[in-house]
Structures are given as C-alpha cells and as structure tokens.
Amino acid sequence: MYTVKEISTLAGVSVRTLHYYDQIGLLTPTRKAENGYRQYDDAALLRLQQILFYRELDFKLLDIRALLDDPNFDQVAALEEHGVALIARLLRVENLIATVDDTIKHLKGEKEMSKKALFEAFSEEKQAEYAKEAEEKYDPEIVRASNRKWKGYSAEKKQTILDEGNQVYVDMIAAMPKGADSSEAQAVVKRWRKHMDYFWTPNLDQLLGLATMYGQSPEFKTKFDAMHPDLTTFFREAVEIYVANK
Amino acid sequence: MYTVKEISTLAGVSVRTLHYYDQIGLLTPTRKAENGYRQYDDAALLRLQQILFYRELDFKLLDIRALLDDPNFDQVAALEEHGVALIARLLRVENLIATVDDTIKHLKGEKEMSKKALFEAFSEEKQAEYAKEAEEKYDPEIVRASNRKWKGYSAEKKQTILDEGNQVYVDMIAAMPKGADSSEAQAVVKRWRKHMDYFWTPNLDQLLGLATMYGQSPEFKTKFDAMHPDLTTFFREAVEIYVANK
DNA sequence: CTTGACATTAACCTTACGTCATAGTTTATA
DNA sequence: TATAAACTATGACGTAAGGTTAATGTCAAG
The missing domain is CATH 1.10.287 (Helix Hairpins)
Structure with a gap:
C-alpha cells in the first residue's frame, strides 16, 4: 500500500493531482484508512501509469476514464x-x-x-x-517504395544516375564563387533535388537532412573534401537557402 | 481600416479573441468609430501577426504584451x-x-x-x-566542432579510419546470418558507433538518422548494395535494435 | 511534549478564450 | 420602405486541469 506522497514521487505527479483524479473518479484510491488517508495498491499504480500515458497523448481526463473503464473501447x-x-x-x-x-x-x-x-x-x-x-x-509503405524504386533500375541506368549525381557536385563547385544564394547555386540544388527523385522523393525537410548528413558521414565528407574542401559546407548552405525559400 | 470580422478571417482568429486582446490591452484597435465599432489598420494587423507568432511559441499573452511594448526587451x-x-x-x-x-x-x-x-x-x-x-x-558549435575534428587528422590517419569503417561493414555482413538482434550484430553496431567517434559523437537519435540516410542516398546505397544486397536494410535494423536497447 | 513532515477538505485562482444573452447598427433584399 | 440577415457591442458565466493558500488533523522522532 502506498500513500499519496509515495505515489506522487513514484509517478512524478503532484498530490493535488491525485486528489483531483480521485474527485473526478479517474483514479479512486484502493481504500481509505480510518484516519481518512488515501491508500493505493499496485493495481492503482498501474492504472495511474496508463492514465499518464494517455494524458501525454493529449487525451482529456474524462475521455481517459471512459477509455479505461470501457472494455469495448478500441x-x-x-x-x-x-x-x-x-x-x-x-x-x-x-x-x-x-x-x-x-x-x-x-x-x-x-x-x-x-x-x-x-x-x-x-x-x-x-x-x-x-x-x-x-x-x-x-505510412511505412513509403519507405519500402523507395527501395523498390532503386532496385527496379538496370545496372547501366544506375551508373548513369550516379554519373549525373557527380555532375551535380561538379557544377556546385563551379557555382561556389557566386555564393550559396546565387541563382546558379540554387539552380544546381534544384537539379540535385530532381536527381534524388530517381531514388525517392524527399520532402524539403528530408532534403535538408540529406544535405546535412553529407557533411556528417566520414565517407561522404572524404569524397566531397577531395573535390573541394568547402563543398560540404557550401552545399548545405545552398540547400538551406533553397529550403527556406521553398 | 478593417473591422473585427475582417481581421478575424484574415488572421484566422475568432472575434472573441480580438475582444479579449483588446480587454487585456494586448491589441487595442487603432480607433473606435462613433457607433463603438473597433477599427484596425495595417500596423495593428502586423502587431497581431507578431502576437500570433509568439503565442505559437507558448508565450503567455501578458508576456507577449510586455515583450512587444518594451523596446529594451532582448x-x-x-x-x-x-x-x-x-x-x-x-x-x-x-x-x-x-x-x-x-x-x-x-x-x-x-x-x-x-x-x-x-x-x-x-x-x-x-x-x-x-x-x-x-x-x-x-548548439551550432557542435557541428563546427565535428568538422574541425576531421580536418585535424593527417591523410594517413584519415585513410586508416576509412579502412576501419569498411572493416565494420564487412563484419556486419558476416553477422547477418545470426540476425540483427544477435550479440554479434550488436557488437558490430557498437564498434561502428565507436568508429564514428573519430569524426563526431552522434547521440542515439543521430546514430539512427545516419543509418537511415545510408539507405536513402543513392551513392551509399550503391556502395552497400555492391557489398551485399541486404546490407542497408540489415544495418538499419541492427542500429534500430541497438538504439532501442539504449 | 514539542517539532516537523505529512495528511485531509474547502475554496478561490489561473489561462485564453467559448458560449450564450441582450441589445444596438448596418446592409441586403422584398 | 419595411424587414430580415448579418454584424457589432458589452456583460456574465463556463471550461480544463490542476496551483495555491488556508485551516486543521495525524504521526513518528527526539
């Protein structure tokens, strides 16, 4: 048997909250001692955990009560x-x-x-x-789809796509003196995005994530650094600007 | 000059909200017509936009008022x-x-x-x-730090690190028959994590992000596919399990 | 026997509005 | 021009999920 304080510290809720949950019939104590003190057992503790779980999901307390009390609830x-x-x-x-x-x-x-x-x-x-x-x-299906897409290409097609990718990086280096926000650089980013489409279709968030990862993986970084020492940084900047301007 | 309704539809807030903002002195109408109707100009509209911006950031309305009214606020x-x-x-x-x-x-x-x-x-x-x-x-500093780290290595050191990386992938393929949750596969993931440390120190989230990106970038996918067709999938699975078990 | 930690109920306070109620004003239409 | 529809105003009460006193009771330790 636990007291309110014990439950409170165990579950990380205030005593007031326990009072309130009792009041609205969401979590009634297992029993009340003669002195009027609330007492909870393990089952109550477990129920509280469930309550907290749904509460965190922004369910209303009364909905949680209905949910936990109705066995037919899906x-x-x-x-x-x-x-x-x-x-x-x-x-x-x-x-x-x-x-x-x-x-x-x-x-x-x-x-x-x-x-x-x-x-x-x-x-x-x-x-x-x-x-x-x-x-x-x-929908996890979308991830699987991208894998299928790549597998569907022939070996030569794959090579062509990779070559096209390298061309994008070369062009990006060429655009570097103009600045990451130049129309040249932005055009290359656009082409890169289109290029990615052979494989999957990243949204803007994912596009930025990809550009960031290019600078964070040793393998990629090495390859890019070999082409130009500032390429990863510039690339990410350009993509950032591209994404910002939608 | 806009009426309450116009502002309401323009900004996507209720008329009641405008009344309330007037009441608490957060957004007072530009002027009141003889009939008592509230009237707002473009400046008021702009202020409302700012209010909405901070509101969305979970600022309290009275804090927003203080913030917008105090020019010394940082x-x-x-x-x-x-x-x-x-x-x-x-x-x-x-x-x-x-x-x-x-x-x-x-x-x-x-x-x-x-x-x-x-x-x-x-x-x-x-x-x-x-x-x-x-x-x-x-902290954006952390990203810059990782770049500095990599740049600090000598050319041979870099090569050693990359070789070590490849060895990790080879070992991962060897562990595939045992399953992604096998201690062998998990040990390789652990080594991979340690290996990444030469470059930066990803947290668990970032680790998973990296493994995911490996399967989503054509260049990487090609390299991995050449080593083993199921490597990217297996790799991600193993990292997923590793991360789940902290 | 006192002190401090813990327990109770009761009652008001909070935020950011939603929801009437009541009443005046403007605009569109018959 | 009459009237209905649409808009405006203020005022007052309600809401969710507790926080915050307040007043009081209980219990173990020194």
Whole structure:
C-alpha cells in the first residue's frame, strides 16, 4: 500500500493531482484508512501509469476514464488516430524551430525576410499541409517504395544516375564563387533535388537532412573534401537557402 | 481600416479573441468609430501577426504584451531560449510517436513490452535527457566542432579510419546470418558507433538518422548494395535494435 | 511534549478564450 | 420602405486541469 506522497514521487505527479483524479473518479484510491488517508495498491499504480500515458497523448481526463473503464473501447484505433495527430504536431514544431532560427537571423540582420515568410508558419494552408504530410510520413509503405524504386533500375541506368549525381557536385563547385544564394547555386540544388527523385522523393525537410548528413558521414565528407574542401559546407548552405525559400 | 470580422478571417482568429486582446490591452484597435465599432489598420494587423507568432511559441499573452511594448526587451535572447525548449518538445513528441507505435504493436500482440518500457517515456530522467539533448542539438558549435575534428587528422590517419569503417561493414555482413538482434550484430553496431567517434559523437537519435540516410542516398546505397544486397536494410535494423536497447 | 513532515477538505485562482444573452447598427433584399 | 440577415457591442458565466493558500488533523522522532 502506498500513500499519496509515495505515489506522487513514484509517478512524478503532484498530490493535488491525485486528489483531483480521485474527485473526478479517474483514479479512486484502493481504500481509505480510518484516519481518512488515501491508500493505493499496485493495481492503482498501474492504472495511474496508463492514465499518464494517455494524458501525454493529449487525451482529456474524462475521455481517459471512459477509455479505461470501457472494455469495448478500441485502443488500437484510438492510438493510430493519435499517431497521425502526433506527427502533425511534430511537423508543426519542426516548422516553428525553423521559424525561430530564421527570426533570430532576421533580428540579427543576417537575413532578409518578408512579412509573409515570417508568419506563414501558422496559416491554414500550412496546417493542412502538416496533416497531409503526417499521413504520408506515418505510412511505412513509403519507405519500402523507395527501395523498390532503386532496385527496379538496370545496372547501366544506375551508373548513369550516379554519373549525373557527380555532375551535380561538379557544377556546385563551379557555382561556389557566386555564393550559396546565387541563382546558379540554387539552380544546381534544384537539379540535385530532381536527381534524388530517381531514388525517392524527399520532402524539403528530408532534403535538408540529406544535405546535412553529407557533411556528417566520414565517407561522404572524404569524397566531397577531395573535390573541394568547402563543398560540404557550401552545399548545405545552398540547400538551406533553397529550403527556406521553398 | 478593417473591422473585427475582417481581421478575424484574415488572421484566422475568432472575434472573441480580438475582444479579449483588446480587454487585456494586448491589441487595442487603432480607433473606435462613433457607433463603438473597433477599427484596425495595417500596423495593428502586423502587431497581431507578431502576437500570433509568439503565442505559437507558448508565450503567455501578458508576456507577449510586455515583450512587444518594451523596446529594451532582448528578443533574440528570448527566442534562443525558446528554441531550446522547442527542441525538447520535438524530442518528446518523437519519443511519444515511438511509444505509440510500440504500444500499438504491443496491443496487437506483435511485441513484448515490459511495464517499464511502456511508460518510461515520461519519466523524470527522460525529461532531463530531452533538455540536455536539446541544448546540444541547438548548439551550432557542435557541428563546427565535428568538422574541425576531421580536418585535424593527417591523410594517413584519415585513410586508416576509412579502412576501419569498411572493416565494420564487412563484419556486419558476416553477422547477418545470426540476425540483427544477435550479440554479434550488436557488437558490430557498437564498434561502428565507436568508429564514428573519430569524426563526431552522434547521440542515439543521430546514430539512427545516419543509418537511415545510408539507405536513402543513392551513392551509399550503391556502395552497400555492391557489398551485399541486404546490407542497408540489415544495418538499419541492427542500429534500430541497438538504439532501442539504449 | 514539542517539532516537523505529512495528511485531509474547502475554496478561490489561473489561462485564453467559448458560449450564450441582450441589445444596438448596418446592409441586403422584398 | 419595411424587414430580415448579418454584424457589432458589452456583460456574465463556463471550461480544463490542476496551483495555491488556508485551516486543521495525524504521526513518528527526539
């Protein structure tokens, strides 16, 4: 048997919260001692864990109560639905982070930003985009598809594609003196994106992730460094700008 | 001059919200017409945009008011601080998504899970971990440091490191018949992680990201496929298991 | 026998609005 | 021009999930 304090520290919730959960009938103590003290057993503790789990998923407490008390409730369906919502949330947070970064740069005078760009992160279209993208991202099928795509090419085709890739890097080096934000560099990024399409179709986030990884893997770094010492940095910068300007 | 309704639809907020913002002095209308109607100009619209921006970052409305009204407020500092909080949020959401996936599998009977694993996502240690990781992730210095590290090696050293890397992949292929969760495969992953250390020190998230990217970049995929057709898939699986077991 | 840690209930406070209710104003239409 | 539809205003209450006192009771240790 645990006291409120014990449960409180074990589960990391406040005593007030336990009182409240008792009050709304979400988690009633196993029994009450003569002195009126609440007492909880292991089953109660487990139930609390479940409550916390769903609470973290932004379920309302009363919904959680209904869910835990109704044995007919389809937990899997509810979770899957919430999984998509979570991915949308993830995308929104990622977008916010990018906006924060951009705004800092903007305030430091390192970056020009239109009012539109500054605030489009929470437009309705963006929200819809998050939702759509979330559904795609949640589908593991999409990853498998990209693997199938590559496997479908013949050996020569593969070689052609790789050669085309190398040409992109060569052109990128040529564009370096003009700056990462030059139309030349941006055009190369665009071609690179198109090139990636032979394999899979990365979204903007993934595109940036790829460019970043190019600078973070020893193997790649070596190859790029051999072509030009500043290529990885420049490449990432150019992609960053490309992504920022959508 | 805009009416409440116009602003409301333009900015995607309710009329009630505008009333409320007026009430707390966060966004007072440019002027009030004789009939008492609120009227807003473009400046007000811009201020509303700023309000929405900070609101989205979870600032309290009264803090936003203070922030926007005080010209001495250090916006950059506030944003940077909030950037870290946002990354922590991102990590938490990522963890939640993983937990949801696992829980679904668990409910479908596809996966064994200890009670501990089911609920560790919101333990205090985890929260602390998020915060710490967020600070690291947010610090751009860390990226620059990894570049410096690699540049510091001599040419022979670099070659040695790359050879060691290839040896890791060869050993990984050798471990394939035992399964991705075999101690052999896991040991190779551990070595790979250590190997990466020559270049930078990825955290678990980044490790997984790297393994994923290996399967998503044509260049890498080609190299790996040449060694063994299932290497990328197996490699990622093994890293996934490694990361899951921390 | 006192002190400090812990327990109880009760009641008000909080945030950022949503939701009526009531009433005046403007605009579109019959 | 009458009237309905649409918009505006203020005021007041409601909400979720507890936080924050306050007043009081209980228990183990010194």
